Amino acid sequence: MFNDFINQFWPSTVDGLAFGSIYALIALGYTMVYGVLRLINFAHSEVFMIGTFGAMFVPFVLGINSALTGLALVGVIILMILAGMLASAGTAVALERIAYRPLRRRGASRLAALISAIGASIFLQELFALIVIPEVFDRPQQGRIQMALPPIMERTELFSIAGHPVKLHQVVVVVAAVGMMVVLDRLVNRTKIGRGIRATAQNPEAAVLMGVNIDSIVRMTFLIGGGMAGVAGALYLIAYENTNYYIGFLFGIKAFTAAVLGGIGNLRGALVGGVTLGLVENYGAIFFGSDWKHVISFTILVLVLMFRPTGILGESLQQARA
Amino acid sequence: MALALGLAACGNGGSETTPADGGSSAAAPGAVKIGFMGDLTGANAGIVIPPRNGAKLAIDQYNKTNPAVKIELVEYDSQADPSKAVALAQQAIKTDKIVGLIGPAFSGESAQVGPVLEEAKLPSISASATNVKLAENGWKYWHRVLPNDGVQGPGIADFIAGGAAAKNVFVIDDKSEYGKPLADAVRAQLKTKGVTVTDDSLDPAESDFSSVANKVAAAKPDAIFFGGYYAAGGNLLKQLRDKNVTAKFLSGDGSLDKGLIEGAGAENAEGALVGCPCYIATPDVTDAKVKEFAAAYKAAYSADPAIYASEGYDAATVFIEAVKAGKTTPEDINQFISTVDIAGVSKQVKFAPNGEVEAKDIYIYQVKGGAITLLGKAAEAKLG
Numbered sequence: 094m095f096n097d098f099i100n101q102f103w104p105s106t107v108d109g110l111a112f113g114s115i116y117a118l119i120a121l122g123y124t125m126v127y128g129v130l131r132l133i134n135f136a137h138s139e140v141f142m143i144g145t146f147g148a149m150f151v152p153f154v155l156g157i158n159s160a161l162t163g164l165a166l167v168g169v170i171i172l173m174i175l176a177g178m179l180a181s182a183g184t185a186v187a188l189e190r191i192a193y194r195p196l197r198r199r200g201a202s203r204l205a206a207l208i209s210a211i212g213a214s215i216f217l218q219e220l221f222a223l224i225v226i227p228e229v230f231d232r233p234q235q236g237r238i239q240m241a242l243p244p245i246m247e248r249t250e251l252f253s254i255a256g257h258p259v260k261l262h263q264v265v266v267v268v269a270a271v272g273m274m275v276v277l278d279r280l281v282n283r284t285k286i287g288r289g290i291r292a293t294a295q296n297p298e299a300a301v302l303m304g305v306n307i308d309s310i311v312r313m314t315f316l317i318g319g320g321m322a323g324v325a326g327a328l329y330l331i332a333y334e335n336t337n338y339y340i341g342f343l344f345g346i347k348a349f350t351a352a353v354l355g356g357i358g359n360l361r362g363a364l365v366g367g368v369t370l371g372l373v374e375n376y377g378a379i380f381f382g383s384d385w386k387h388v389i390s391f392t393i394l395v396l397v398l399m400f401r402p403t404g405i406l407g408e409s410l411q412q413a414r415a
Numbered sequence: 416m417a418l419a420l421g422l423a424a425c426g427n428g429g430s431e432t433t434p435a436d437g438g439s440s441a442a443a444p445g446a447v448k449i450g451f452m453g454d455l456t457g458a459n460a461g462i463v464i465p466p467r468n469g470a471k472l473a474i475d476q477y478n479k480t481n482p483a484v485k486i487e488l489v490e491y492d493s494q495a496d497p498s499k500a501v502a503l504a505q506q507a508i509k510t511d512k513i514v515g516l517i518g519p520a521f522s523g524e525s526a527q528v529g530p531v532l533e534e535a536k537l538p539s540i541s542a543s544a545t546n547v548k549l550a551e552n553g554w555k556y557w558h559r560v561l562p563n564d565g566v567q568g569p570g571i572a573d574f575i576a577g578g579a580a581a582k583n584v585f586v587i588d589d590k591s592e593y594g595k596p597l598a599d600a601v602r603a604q605l606k607t608k609g610v611t612v613t614d615d616s617l618d619p620a621e622s623d624f625s626s627v628a629n630k631v632a633a634a635k636p637d638a639i640f641f642g643g644y645y646a647a648g649g650n651l652l653k654q655l656r657d658k659n660v661t662a663k664f665l666s667g668d669g670s671l672d673k674g675l676i677e678g679a680g681a682e683n684a685e686g687a688l689v690g691c692p693c694y695i696a697t698p699d700v701t702d703a704k705v706k707e708f709a710a711a712y713k714a715a716y717s718a719d720p721a722i723y724a725s726e727g728y729d730a731a732t733v734f735i736e737a738v739k740a741g742k743t744t745p746e747d748i749n750q751f752i753s754t755v756d757i758a759g760v761s762k763q764v765k766f767a768p769n770g771e772v773e774a775k776d777i778y779i780y781q782v783k784g785g786a787i788t789l790l791g792k793a794a795e796a797k798l799g
Contacts, residue, residue, distance in 0.1 A: 097630075101630065104629040105626065108623075108625035234456065235460075237457050238458055238461065239458065239649075239674075239678060241678055241680070248657055333623065333654075334653065343620060382615055383617050383626045383627045384615075386618070
């Protein structure tokens with residue numbers, strides 16, 4: 094068994110990092126919305142799902158059916174990420190406008206918003222299974238069947254660690270994810286919008302008195318969180334080349350776990366939580382078998398919360414509340 | 416509300432007695448209803464649509480002969496969800512009053528629907544459920560028109576050790592009611608042949624199988640067997656090839672669909688081997704009866720018959736023969752099925768008392784040039 098661990102350590106680390114980065118990007122959306130509204134946006138899993146289809150739309154429209162190289166490949170990847178961001182951010186903003194804001198205006202309880210989120214989630218899944226996939230992607234009667242991305246790149250081996258190949262798509266995922274997170278960190282900590290988000294998270298009433306427009310800050314939060322889920326969707330599609338209408342479900346749960354694990358409300362916590370979860374899952378699978386992956390990740394979550402109820406890094410968007 | 420329910424109940428009771436008096440079914444005079452149940456729009460619909468088409472073809476052909484009693488095919492889309500399947504079965508029995516059911520397509524739903532049909536005394540013939548335990552319930556009204564996993568698993572294992580000559584095999588299952596027992600049967604048979612077997616399981620709801628792929632890469636097997644459906648199988652195969660694993664990939668009937676090739680990509684799927692207790696009428700067949708079926712199927716659906724199409728056709732044929740023989744009540748039809756012995760497209764159709772079909776051949780198929788081709792019977796097939 095220990096021998097298995099030595100043999101599989103490096104490939105598991107590479108996969109854990111790649112998958113963990115995707116978890117982390119989705120977790121950002123949960124964490125930001127929670128930080129600002131103290132609401133778990135359970136429809137965020139569908140925001141991710143729509144991101145994968147947004148990215149799928151690019152090769153579909155361009156009619157790509159063979160592997161690209163060089164600038165064409167870079168261009169298509171950037172277009173896919175942008176399309177994913179656009180689709181996801183648009184969905185997230187629409188969700189806020191339609192499913193949450195009317196409730197918030199009327200002072201409904203957070204439980205009402207939760208139910209609204211679950212309803213929106215089911216609505217979006219079925220919308221894709223019944224209408225979008227059959228009509229837009231021209232797959233009549235196949236709305237619930239997994240859709241494959243045409244192979245857009247050769248899975249070239251870039252380098253190897255201890256004899257285990259590390260491939261182009263894995264590097265693209267990790268580099269793009271880390272890049273997006275650095276940009277986001279700058280945005281929240283260095284810009285005026287970021288200051289508004291932080292102020293609202295710390296004390297909404299005081300923020301209003303200081304002239305912060307809460308509605309526009311909430312919209313920005315959903316926009317940014319949705320955009321990150323869109324990047325995650327595009328990266329997932331590039332690495333795994335398939336998607337379907339319920340793909341958000343498991344990713345949503347895992348990313349939510351990652352957000353709680355890292356400390357919900359904390360942006361860097363989402364990164365730490367996502368990568369930790371990705372790695373732990375893959376290492377655990379070496380010892381207990383792949384079917385135990387979920388058990389392992391949730392056991393770790395329970396253990397961490399027992400000793401650190403606020404997660405690994407704790408809350409930081411609203412420290413003032415503690 | 417209570418009154419309305421009471422009235423509805425009365426109404427149902429009334430209509431139930433009428434056919435018994437009149438001696439015909441609840442449907443239009445001179446017609447009976449046969450149901451087809453399975454995953455018609457879900458993730459694994461690719462292996463349920465062909466048997467549906469096969470059954471529909473048989474019934475359409477029969478109705479075109481202007482018989483005294485026509486047959487109407489009623490479709491029930493269970494999406495492979497056992498709870499949905501049970502509700503649909505209730506509807507089929509109480510509202511639609513079908514006299515026989517083709518399906519349910521998968522083993523999980525069959526296990527749940529079986530007792531409901533048994534209680535209603537409604538005969539069923541599945542064209543694709545292969546779990547061994549289904550035949551061990553003592554059900555009198557349940558049948559299947561293909562051999563079970565207890566035959567399929569060892570048959571494929573014999574091929575892995577024989578025709579494919581593998582010494583070190585990695586066996587993966589999807590923990591489903593279908594995949595796990597099939598993989599276990601393969602494991603057990605491989606071990607009796609002195610083959611080294613390594614195990615793992617995966618969750619088919621996931622799409623990242625990298626931890627499985629890493630295990631396989633570390634074990635360096637000559638062959639991999641996956642017990643599960645094609646949706647997960649295709650993704651698994653792609654991720655294995657992405658990890659530079661070049662071992663032969665084998666799977667069972669649940670993966671015998673072009674979805675396996677789409678999911679993995681044609682290049683990755685090339686050479687993959689799939690065992691099946693089913694007989695697919697590939698274009699190069701010589702048997703006149705099979706050729707005729709393949710031609711009629713192609714004319715009706717503008718596609719070659721795919722997995723279970725001939726089994727679906729045969730299951731429907733059994734019901735048609737029953738109706739032809741003047742049997743139009745579930746009880747009479749079930750009696751007829753127990754004595755049936757007809758030459759079907761896929762095999763000679765004759766049922767044992769436990770509902771199993773007597774013929775026990777397993778076939779091996781191979782992906783060649785992006786299409787599924789027949790390699791031969793498992794006991795005889797050789798890799799060229």
